[in-house]
Amino acid sequence: MNEQQRKKIEELSLIVEQESYIDSNLYANYDVKRGLRNSNGTGVLAGLSKVGEVHGYYVEDGDVMPDHGKLYYRGKNVYDIVDGFQKDKRFGFEEVCYLLLFGKLPTALELNEFSDLLGELRELEDGFVRGMILKAPSTDIMNKLARSVLAKYSYDDNPDDTSTANVIRQSIELIAQFPSIMAYGYQAKSHYHNNESLFLHKPKRELSTAENILTMMRHDSDYSRVEAEILDLSLVLHAEHGGGNNSSFVTRVVTSSGSDTYSAIAAAIGSLKGPKHGGANMKVLAMMNDIKRNVKKWDNKEEIKRYLTKIINKEAFDGSGLIYGMGHAIYTLSDPRAVLLKQKAIELAKEKDKMLELNLYLAIEELTPQVFTEVKGIDKHIAANVDLYSGFVYEILNIPPDIYTPLFATARIPGWCAHRIEELLTGHRIIRPAYKSVVTKHKYRPLSER
Known part of the structure; x- marks a missing residue:
């Protein structure tokens, strides 16, 4: 694609962005379950299953209560x-x-x-x-x-x-x-x-x-x-x-x-x-490499806290304000996968003489909830998810x-x-959720009149 074609594509993309924009307030107005999530953050029930079950909280009087x-x-x-x-x-x-x-x-x-x-x-x-x-x-x-x-x-x-x-x-x-x-x-x-x-x-x-x-x-x-x-x-x-x-x-x-x-x-x-799903472990690896470069003393918790604060304030790493590997859509107090993988990671770190590096991960798990509360002023349960330790394990395995x-x-x-x-x-029925149309109706105009 040449430069003229690129410029044309950029012009067209601006039109697409303008015409595709939907006011976020409309989701609440129409009670739309954005992302198939209820207003309290729980998932919309879309089916029944015997395969697997994920438990991270319980609901009491409509409120989500944290649980292991x-x-x-x-x-x-x-x-x-x-x-x-x-x-x-x-x-x-x-x-x-x-x-x-x-x-x-x-x-x-x-x-x-x-x-x-x-x-x-x-x-x-x-x-x-x-x-x-x-x-x-x-x-x-x-x-x-x-x-x-x-x-x-x-x-x-x-x-x-x-x-x-x-x-x-x-x-x-x-x-x-x-x-x-x-x-x-x-x-x-x-x-x-x-x-x-x-x-x-x-x-x-x-x-x-x-x-x-x-x-x-x-x-x-x-x-x-x-x-x-x-x-x-x-x-x-x-x-x-x-x-x-x-x-x-x-x-x-x-x-x-x-x-x-x-x-x-x-x-x-x-x-x-996608980086919001399975690709999250790659984000953890990139973030950890960034932290290692910018935190000089990996055993200094105050220095680690200062850098985590910069990340949450969107002043460091990728500007997203996210500590990758921390928090989960369902798990609140703990992610059992992270708990089990961390136990084995400690065993592997000892064998490979990598405890100093693992301690940095452990410090991030410990400090992130504190830093988040201090920066955001919100007391929120944030537990390590499996991605925090899977990247460490793969790296130590030379994968x-x-x-x-x-x-x-x-x-x-x-x-x-x-x-x-x-x-x-x-199932016996094609999955077909509904989308509410919010576009303004217009009469079709012939090409010669546009």
Whole structure:
């Protein structure tokens, strides 16, 4: 596009902004649930689900009352799930995938058979890596994931069948193959856009999902048991978060139209890419790097408070006034995912001699509510969310920032698929909310009279 064309586009964009503007007061006038939120901040009930439940508050006489966060997968508390597989000293993501898809915890035999099935299905179809991933490398891995998922439609002999058996088959294949798509997409980007060597390691049937990711992402395929365990925990904690989160809701919206599995999951990936959703961990990383550059003494809480004050006052970092990784739409007193990931992060930080850096994160978690109250004059409960510690964990694991959000997507595939199946079996109606038109009516004028 040349300079003259750019100027024309800028002129047209001003017209669009003017004509698209809607007075925010109209939302209250018409009692519109903006963002599908009630006036007290709670979500509008749009459906029923057995897949996941997120608890962060309770409502008393119409007021939202803070409470410690709880996360349930198929009615099972995530704290109990994590405690169960960690006590057994085994990986938990495969068990969670089974639980989300089939609604019950597997027996030892069922878990072994399911894990073996995932292992058998991990390799991508002949020609997929060369034709789909290497020939069209993307600078953004999330876009590559969405494009690759859509391309799998062409490799499926029965892509449009929405019967339970067929969708379960598609779901299991996506769970098994997504780590390979992510790893190869990253390697292609590194090679063709960053001029690095190209490494394509095949997945190994006998390894867990977390182990396979580390095997395929690292040039030497080497990793420690603790590294694999903390990545596995991260996958478990990102696997599901209720039907109301943006990407799961998108999955159900697309599903309700009768569309195919690949279209629904690709749409969910597009939703997750946004910085207000799955891309938030990248914002945390950028913010932390900014804090590290500007706070000279990481163990000086007063210096940290001064810089957090500047961020909240929109005088530092990106000017948004946000402390990324702090606060959540539902969780008030605590985010169980952050609590569990922080415990493992401390273990990893000790192993990697990174406690000074972790203490900076812990200080930000402690000080942010205080600073917010002092600056805003509002006593608000602000707890750390999972993004605060996931970025730290990935950085210590030497995982490139390019795949922070793709890892989130890899973990969330079973949750999305479970919501898709539930919508197919119980929804039976296309999701179609209403929008109130507030445009002034005008008569059409012929072109010659304009």
